[in-house]
Amino acid sequence: MSFNHFDEQGQAIMVDVSGKEPTLRTATAQAVVRLQPETLQAILDGRMTKGDVLGVARLAGIAAAKKTPDLIPLSHPLAIHHAAIEFATDKETGEIAVTATVRAFERTGVEMEAMVSASVAALTVYDMCKGSDKGITIGQVALLYKEGGKSGIYRREEQL
Numbered sequence: 001m002s003f004n005h006f007d008e009q010g011q012a013i014m015v016d017v018s019g020k021e022p023t024l025r026t027a028t029a030q031a032v033v034r035l036q037p038e039t040l041q042a043i044l045d046g047r048m049t050k051g052d053v054l055g056v057a058r059l060a061g062i063a064a065a066k067k068t069p070d071l072i073p074l075s076h077p078l079a080i081h082h083a084a085i086e087f088a089t090d091k092e093t094g095e096i097a098v099t100a101t102v103r104a105f106e107r108t109g110v111e112m113e114a115m116v117s118a119s120v121a122a123l124t125v126y127d128m129c130k131g132s133d134k135g136i137t138i139g140q141v142a143l144l145y146k147e148g149g150k151s152g153i154y155r156r157e158e159q160l
Helices: 039-044 053-071 112-128
Strands: 023-035 082-090 095-108 137-147
Touching: 023 112, 039 082, 039 095, 039 112, 053 082, 053 095, 053 112, 082 112, 082 137, 112 137
Parallel strands: none
Antiparallel strands: 023 095, 023 137, 082 095
């Protein structure tokens, strides 16, 4: 059985996972959104003109996890069994840590689904707030945790 990433002509191909046994796979990723503290307070107070910023961002992130193969060409379509978005806010710095967790019983990991989910949720916050705050940044998108499959458990040691 071959798990090559390239065909005979050296062209990239989707990795063949057909010989792998399905296992429970979990991944958690995070993105950090930086806004003006006043903008964050308006979000928390429900005063943004576009509506419930965190509620819409949560839905966007969950939907994005399911659409990952449409966005990342060589990722596998997976049957997602769980997708969740959590937000941690820091009113002093104006930061929102967007954390996405994805779970599936599959032959390959869900790291990309978690990364896309956190990224799209962060982008949704940006989209819904850009009219009020031109200086918003999104950064520090990273895998925090993964488990399942041959490589076992990975846990990011350093804080974002």
